[in-house]
Amino acid sequence: MENTPVFAAGIFGDGSGLQGMRCGSAGRRFKTENQCMEEKNLTIGDIAQALGVSKTTVSRAMSGKGRIGEETRGRVLAYVEAHNYSPNVVAQGLAQNKTFNIGVVMPGDSNISELPFFQNCMLGICRTASAAGYDVLISMVTGEDISQLERAVANRKVDGVILTRTLTEDAPMRYLREKEVPFVAVGSTEDNEAVQVDNDHRSACRELTDRLFAQGLRKIALIGGDERFVVTGSRLSGFRDAVVSQGGAEAGIRTDITLNVSDARTVEQVVERLVREETECIVCMDDFLCGCVLNTLQNRQIAVPEQIQVASFYDSTVLESRLPSVTSIRFDVEELGRKACEQLFHILNGEEAGGCTLLGYEVCVRESAGSGKTAG
Amino acid sequence: MENTPVFAAGIFGDGSGLQGMRCGSAGRRFKTENQCMEEKNLTIGDIAQALGVSKTTVSRAMSGKGRIGEETRGRVLAYVEAHNYSPNVVAQGLAQNKTFNIGVVMPGDSNISELPFFQNCMLGICRTASAAGYDVLISMVTGEDISQLERAVANRKVDGVILTRTLTEDAPMRYLREKEVPFVAVGSTEDNEAVQVDNDHRSACRELTDRLFAQGLRKIALIGGDERFVVTGSRLSGFRDAVVSQGGAEAGIRTDITLNVSDARTVEQVVERLVREETECIVCMDDFLCGCVLNTLQNRQIAVPEQIQVASFYDSTVLESRLPSVTSIRFDVEELGRKACEQLFHILNGEEAGGCTLLGYEVCVRESAGSGKTAG
DNA sequence: TTGTACGCGTTATCAC
DNA sequence: GTGATAACGCGTACAA
Numbered sequence: 001m002e003n004t005p006v007f008a009a010g011i012f013g014d015g016s017g018l019q020g021m022r023c024g025s026a027g028r029r030f031k032t033e034n035q036c037m038e039e040k041n042l043t044i045g046d047i048a049q050a051l052g053v054s055k056t057t058v059s060r061a062m063s064g065k066g067r068i069g070e071e072t073r074g075r076v077l078a079y080v081e082a083h084n085y086s087p088n089v090v091a092q093g094l095a096q097n098k099t100f101n102i103g104v105v106m107p108g109d110s111n112i113s114e115l116p117f118f119q120n121c122m123l124g125i126c127r128t129a130s131a132a133g134y135d136v137l138i139s140m141v142t143g144e145d146i147s148q149l150e151r152a153v154a155n156r157k158v159d160g161v162i163l164t165r166t167l168t169e170d171a172p173m174r175y176l177r178e179k180e181v182p183f184v185a186v187g188s189t190e191d192n193e194a195v196q197v198d199n200d201h202r203s204a205c206r207e208l209t210d211r212l213f214a215q216g217l218r219k220i221a222l223i224g225g226d227e228r229f230v231v232t233g234s235r236l237s238g239f240r241d242a243v244v245s246q247g248g249a250e251a252g253i254r255t256d257i258t259l260n261v262s263d264a265r266t267v268e269q270v271v272e273r274l275v276r277e278e279t280e281c282i283v284c285m286d287d288f289l290c291g292c293v294l295n296t297l298q299n300r301q302i303a304v305p306e307q308i309q310v311a312s313f314y315d316s317t318v319l320e321s322r323l324p325s326v327t328s329i330r331f332d333v334e335e336l337g338r339k340a341c342e343q344l345f346h347i348l349n350g351e352e353a354g355g356c357t358l359l360g361y362e363v364c365v366r367e368s369a370g371s372g373k374t375a376g
Numbered sequence: 377m378e379n380t381p382v383f384a385a386g387i388f389g390d391g392s393g394l395q396g397m398r399c400g401s402a403g404r405r406f407k408t409e410n411q412c413m414e415e416k417n418l419t420i421g422d423i424a425q426a427l428g429v430s431k432t433t434v435s436r437a438m439s440g441k442g443r444i445g446e447e448t449r450g451r452v453l454a455y456v457e458a459h460n461y462s463p464n465v466v467a468q469g470l471a472q473n474k475t476f477n478i479g480v481v482m483p484g485d486s487n488i489s490e491l492p493f494f495q496n497c498m499l500g501i502c503r504t505a506s507a508a509g510y511d512v513l514i515s516m517v518t519g520e521d522i523s524q525l526e527r528a529v530a531n532r533k534v535d536g537v538i539l540t541r542t543l544t545e546d547a548p549m550r551y552l553r554e555k556e557v558p559f560v561a562v563g564s565t566e567d568n569e570a571v572q573v574d575n576d577h578r579s580a581c582r583e584l585t586d587r588l589f590a591q592g593l594r595k596i597a598l599i600g601g602d603e604r605f606v607v608t609g610s611r612l613s614g615f616r617d618a619v620v621s622q623g624g625a626e627a628g629i630r631t632d633i634t635l636n637v638s639d640a641r642t643v644e645q646v647v648e649r650l651v652r653e654e655t656e657c658i659v660c661m662d663d664f665l666c667g668c669v670l671n672t673l674q675n676r677q678i679a680v681p682e683q684i685q686v687a688s689f690y691d692s693t694v695l696e697s698r699l700p701s702v703t704s705i706r707f708d709v710e711e712l713g714r715k716a717c718e719q720l721f722h723i724l725n726g727e728e729a730g731g732c733t734l735l736g737y738e739v740c741v742r743e744s745a746g747s748g749k750t751a752g
Numbered sequence: 753t754t755g756t757a758c759g760c761g762t763t764a765t766c767a768c
Numbered sequence: 769g770t771g772a773t774a775a776c777g778c779g780t781a782c783a784a
Contacts, residue, residue, distance in 0.1 A: 433753090433754060433755075445754080469760095470760050472760085
């Protein structure tokens with residue numbers, strides 16, 4: 001008994017118009033005659049032939065579109081199940097002018113404290129996409145280099161795109177606009193036309209700041225990062241909202257705002273100044289900065305919250321093992337990714353989604369500030 | 377002068393076999409007659425027609441394969457340039473049984489200190505892939521759920537896969553093996569058949585540990601994470617290599633090894649014990665654990681390195697703002713991603729790549745240990 | 753050197 | 769309810 005290895009000839013057309021007894025006709029690997037690994041590279045044509053029906057019928061059975069006899073449908077589905085056939089999505093795409101891919105733009109130069117955000121956001125996106133039969137194609141953007149995104153778009157590899165970070169002068173967004181590629185932005189943008197999904201940073205930061213004032217604090221400092229990130233602006237607005245609602249300077253409130261702080265050294269200098277000026281509480285725009293602030297205070301032997309309070313406008317896992325635990329705001333980032341993906345699908349289905357979706361937040365008062373052990 | 381909007385009719389065949397004067401025949405958007413946005417949805421057929429040559433000729437001009445007249449080639453390329461046409465990669469793929477996508481498997485449940493690793497690894501992969509005309513498709517794996525990977529593979533969305541983390545019982549790897557999907561693993565594996573790219577963790581950890589012994593230390597403790605990660609095993613081996621080379625217990629060397637430590641609370645308990653037992657140095661297998669150890673020591677007012685030394689077997693940015701600076705090992709993770717991607721391309725080109733590629737490392741002796749201010 | 757005629761795997765149209 | 773047939777955009781053996 002010979003098991004002659006048979007090369008899957010005619011892959012790219014062998015000239016003979018023969019369509020006789022094929023076995024994994026689309027195969028690209030070696031196979032043995034009698035035992036063709038059924039699950040692989042089976043085509044709609046193979047099934048049609050095996051069942052003595054037309055390709056059209058098989059297609060209909062699978063898609064559920066068009067009329068088809070209940071029995072025929074059952075037979076096809078049974079065969080499909082038995083040989084666990086799965087359609088070639090690329091070919092489906094070619095026929096429908098779709099790719100079943102969504103692009104996700106990730107910054108390649110984010111700092112530590114932002115990474116959990118992107119990770120969880122990706123998780124939400126991937127799960128939602130996967131459940132809808134889509135795959136996620138990544139483009140990393142570093143600085144002004146959006147070449148990866150350009151490639152993906154120019155090559156028509158994606159049906160739409162999700163932006164996971166928004167800048168005030170956003171190169172990726174400008175590009176997508178220009179090319180008329182459907183996209184959704186995670187994080188707010190100044191472009192009101194754009195579909196965006198974000199947490200309500202402004203309200204969240206206002207609420208947290210309000211609580212600090214409610215504790216009787218009067219000298220609060222704010223340290224923030226890159227001003228070009230739209231979220232920095234939102235948080236700042238929330239902070240100011242709270243200040244204004246308390247009566248501002250007229251009510252004896254003193255604030256000290258420092259933005260564009262990006263490294264530990266700068267934080268150190270700022271903190272030293274703030275301590276000298278007898279600031280009662282330092283509010284940080286993100287956990288990276290907050291970590292730096294805590295380090296500095298620890299090295300200077302300044303007790304938190306007894307001598308100075310500290311709070312953060314973000315709650316990542318960066319600080320989770322810290323003592324004292326840090327008062328901050330918690331967001332459901334995975335949900336953010338999910339929502340963004342759903343919005344994109346809406347657009348793709350022509351159900352033009354709403355402009356801006358705001359998700360909630362949770363203020364977590366912990367030991368470092370606002371818990372009552374105030375120094376103020 | 378009317379600019380009648382003309383719907384790109386006949387997308388899926390309008391019945392008329394007409395091939396006359398088409399403008400973006402593959403278009404799916406509205407266009408104006410005279411000013412069809414040339415760069416979009418131009419096909420090889422459009423170009424052929426415009427230039428009065430055959431599609432084959434255009435194809436050849438672009439691919440460089442097959443003989444073609446220098447002048448003809450020039451004309452085609454000029455036209456392509458002028459209208460900045462770019463081929464439909466999906467269609468190319470369908471014709472060549474390729475996708476021009478590589479899959480990347482990411483853990484969806486990694487802890488903070490691992491994230492910079494995955495980020496940089498991705499960066500290396502994406503850049504290499506992009507330069508080779510490939511895109512990166514992400515599959516997130518959480519726990520035993522490899523459904524996203526399964527979808528991508530079953531749907532033939534990828535030509536090959538890169539695994540960014542390896543476990544001793546690796547579900548994704550098992551799956552890829554079974555489906556005979558070409559893959560490369562970042563990180564070592566027990567499967568010797570698999571193509572793998574890794575840093576030489578064993579040598580690196582041995583070298584670092586050797587230095588500690590060279591400082592005269594005799595009581596060293598090791599704290600490690602998940603035992604199922606292959607890298608945990610490698611690092612442990614390196615540590616043991618150093619111990620053995622120093623003569624081990626007979627030479628008066630005491631070691632204390634604790635694995636599967638994953639949370640800050642456990643670290644605290646372990647550290648307390650180690651301090652009681654007058655350990656001279658705590659070596660951490662990664663920076664997350666190291667961060668926890670430093671926190672605990674700081675809270676207990678135990679000075680590093682004066683009272684106890686601390687070193688880490690990994691150098692992420694998690695600890696970069698810490699004081700004292702931590703002695704650890706530095707790897708070029710982006711290079712790791714690059715190499716992995718290159719190896720995958722070798723396999724895809726049939727140039728069966730070597731089994732295991734080991735990349736280098738750099739031991740960074742800083743303040744926290746091995747710098748001379750020993751407590752031992 | 754160039755063109756013809758398929759084929760890749762699927763969907764959509766239109767007859768039957 | 770079912771089946772040819774023509775797209776989708778591109779590559780390629782073979783003929784010219």
